[in-house]
Amino acid sequence: MEIKESELIRIAGVIPESVVDGPGLRGVVFFQGCPHHCAGCHNPETWKPEGGTLLSIDEVWSMLRYNQLLSGITLSGGEPLAQPAGALALAKKVKEAGGNLLLYTGYQWEKLTLFKSPEIKELLGLTTLLIDGPFKIEEKADHLLFRGSRNQRIIDVQSSLGRKNPVLWEKSED
Numbered sequence: 318m319e320i321k322e323s324e325l326i327r328i329a330g331v332i333p334e335s336v337v338d339g340p341g342l343r344g345v346v347f348f349q350g351c352p353h354h355c356a357g358c359h360n361p362e363t364w365k366p367e368g369g370t371l372l373s374i375d376e377v378w379s380m381l382r383y384n385q386l387l388s389g390i391t392l393s394g395g396e397p398l399a400q401p402a403g404a405l406a407l408a409k410k411v412k413e414a415g416g417n418l419l420l421y422t423g424y425q426w427e428k429l430t431l432f433k434s435p436e437i438k439e440l441l442g443l444t445t446l447l448i449d450g451p452f453k454i455e456e457k458a459d460h461l462l463f464r465g466s467r468n469q470r471i472i473d474v475q476s477s478l479g480r481k482n483p484v485l486w487e488k489s490e491d
């Protein structure tokens with residue numbers, strides 16, 4: 318059976334178990350391709366949109382080896398929102414499995430809520446936490462929970478959508 322373009326995802330890699338990419342034990346998918354090119358980025362090899370490996374959603378999901386010990390999955394990068402159909406498909410998979418979704422993006426919340434993409438709107442509806450904004454080397458701080466620079470926020474997505482304003486996750490630390 319031929320796989321449609323919308324069912325493919327270009328990734329830089331997968332980590333089946335991580336404790337540093339969000340609360341709890343989480344699977345992590347690193348998307349390939351990033352338009353932000355932040356100075357001091359830890360993953361510059363993820364920038365090229367034609368790099369990494371092109372896989373089906375099912376192949377990426379099986380690489381995660383999702384199981385009930387996991388709290389959910391994290392979509393990182395690269396820029397996951399550069400492949401919104403793939404990000405949405407993985408979000409649906411983790412919801413079906415009973416887990417939650419954490420999404421990293423180099424876009425600020427105020428900008429991404431203006432995006433017209435129906436996939437991004439649906440994806441936000443399935444996202445629990447979102448870490449927003451580019452990495453800024455001049456605001457780098459080593460003590461921040463799950464983030465590299467002070468401008469990045471851990472946003473409670475469902476509360477933020479309800480209030481139409483970014484609401485910080487209650488366990489955010491600064």
Ligand code: SF4
Nearest residue numbers: 351354355358395423
């Ligand atoms: S958004 Fe993330 S992956 Fe992209 S350049 Fe910035 S730090 Fe690197």
